[in-house]
Amino acid sequence: MPVPATLEFFIDPARCIGCQACVQACAECDTHRGQSMIQLDYVDRAHSTQTVPVVCMHCDSPTCAEVCPADAIKRTEDGVVHSARKPRCIACNNCVLACPFGVPKMNTEMQLMMKCNMCYDRTSVGLKPMCASVCPSQALAFGTREEMARLRPSARPVNTFQFGAQTITTKVNMMVPADDGPDWVDVTAAMHEPTIGHQMLDDIFDDDVFGGDGFIDLLNDDPADA
Amino acid sequence: MSPEPPLISRGASAPQDADRSTVPPDGRPLAEQPKWRRDFPIDWPQDEYVSRRDLVKFICLTSVAFVVGQFWIVGKSLFGRREAALPALAIADVDELPIGGAKTFRYPEGSTPRLLVRTGAATFVAYDQQCTHLLCPIVPAHREGMGVAASERGLELHCPCHNGWFDLETGRPLAGPPRRPLPRVSVEVRGSIVYATGVEEPAA
Numbered sequence: 001m002p003v004p005a006t007l008e009f010f011i012d013p014a015r016c017i018g019c020q021a022c023v024q025a026c027a028e029c030d031t032h033r034g035q036s037m038i039q040l041d042y043v044d045r046a047h048s049t050q051t052v053p054v055v056c057m058h059c060d061s062p063t064c065a066e067v068c069p070a071d072a073i074k075r076t077e078d079g080v081v082h083s084a085r086k087p088r089c090i091a092c093n094n095c096v097l098a099c100p101f102g103v104p105k106m107n108t109e110m111q112l113m114m115k116c117n118m119c120y121d122r123t124s125v126g127l128k129p130m131c132a133s134v135c136p137s138q139a140l141a142f143g144t145r146e147e148m149a150r151l152r153p154s155a156r157p158v159n160t161f162q163f164g165a166q167t168i169t170t171k172v173n174m175m176v177p178a179d180d181g182p183d184w185v186d187v188t189a190a191m192h193e194p195t196i197g198h199q200m201l202d203d204i205f206d207d208d209v210f211g212g213d214g215f216i217d218l219l220n221d222d223p224a225d226a
Numbered sequence: 227m228s229p230e231p232p233l234i235s236r237g238a239s240a241p242q243d244a245d246r247s248t249v250p251p252d253g254r255p256l257a258e259q260p261k262w263r264r265d266f267p268i269d270w271p272q273d274e275y276v277s278r279r280d281l282v283k284f285i286c287l288t289s290v291a292f293v294v295g296q297f298w299i300v301g302k303s304l305f306g307r308r309e310a311a312l313p314a315l316a317i318a319d320v321d322e323l324p325i326g327g328a329k330t331f332r333y334p335e336g337s338t339p340r341l342l343v344r345t346g347a348a349t350f351v352a353y354d355q356q357c358t359h360l361l362c363p364i365v366p367a368h369r370e371g372m373g374v375a376a377s378e379r380g381l382e383l384h385c386p387c388h389n390g391w392f393d394l395e396t397g398r399p400l401a402g403p404p405r406r407p408l409p410r411v412s413v414e415v416r417g418s419i420v421y422a423t424g425v426e427e428p429a430a
Contacts, residue, residue: 060248060249061248061249061250061251061268062248062268063251065248065268066251066268071266071273073268074268074269074270074273075248075268075269075270076269076271077269077270077271082270166251169249
């Protein structure tokens with residue numbers, strides 16, 4: 001039974017409060033008991049409490065499946081990309097390295113790649129995925145487009161991502177500000193940007209870096225002020 | 227977002243080339259894609275779909291392989307290399323053994339042990355000493371049971387491991403677990419010397 005086409009997954013990182021409820025709920029599932037398929041990433045741990053939940057985006061042309069040498073990663077006709085098939089997966093880590101979103105993870109004990117499949121056992125019968133059903137701030141939301149437009153007038157879903165020269169269209173939507181939000185999200189936009197305070201590591205013996213009192217002023221993002 | 231593609235029917239008429247939900251990275255239609263994309267589709271329905279042609283091809287090739295194998299076996303049994311006749315080998319003196327006595331020998335050199343049994347004044351039989359059940363060594367012995375005393379029954383070959391019995395004259399299994407006759411070594415008495423002249427592998 002396919003996932004109903006009207007129901008979609010929406011991620012709004014701005015609403016995420018980092019409570020780990022989704023991680024715990026995901027790990028409770030009997031299909032992968034004890035192992036969470038959702039990851040909670042910290043954006044800039046030193047300076048911000050902002051977290052981003054990472055679920056599988058279920059791409060139109062799944063890079064993980066494209067690079068799988070064992071033909072193990074399959075996509076059902078409703079667009080859900082599934083975990084590697086146990087008899088086929090050779091634990092080669094190609095998908096883990098190739099995914100632009102860093103979703104697949106290798107279970108080295110089981111020699112098997114396991115990833116989020118949008119709780120196919122639940123969503124295919126019309127239920128919400130575990131993470132979306134427990135998220136207290138509804139940063140992970142599962143519902144219809146009209147519902148989301150009604151509940152969040154200031155945000156709009158985007159499902160186009162740019163990864164280098166590759167354009168990725170996904171089944172899962174990322175919420176961006178409705179008025180000045182981007183039309184597509186660059187996955188690698190921040191890859192080469194130095195994080196705030198990165199210049200501190202360039203020369204830690206620079207007097208400008210040591211704010212005169214022997215402590216590295218990590219909270220100051222402008223060494224000239226130090 | 228584009229509308230959801232129509233679901234692919236899973237019936238006998240499932241389209242083989244309608245890769246509808248997965249878009250190849252370059253976006254070109256499947257007809258222009260390399261053949262391996264059709265061989266290894268990412269979509270579950272196409273991945274599980276077996277075309278009638280592929281099934282017929284598989285059945286035909288498998289059947290042909292079986293037929294070829296049968297002819298191969300027949301040809302091998304007809305035209306296979308015959309074992310070259312073994313040279314005769316002196317294995318014992320006639321008077322070396324009492325009647326009913328036995329002796330092991332190896333023929334040809336380096337073979338498994340063979341058992342030579344003297345059955346009469348100038349008659350000898352020889353068999354491979356390995357029981358055909360689980361390769362225990364056999365010994366000549368008298369069998370008791372079935373209401374017959376051991377002395378009344380002739381000498382037989384006994385495998386003590388699992389109480390198997392073979393006929394001394396033919397090597398056929400008489401009782402116990404063995405199901406196949408013992409490989410026989412043909413012996414010939416020339417003067418006072420017993421020669422082994424060949425090994426007869428029993429027909430399976």
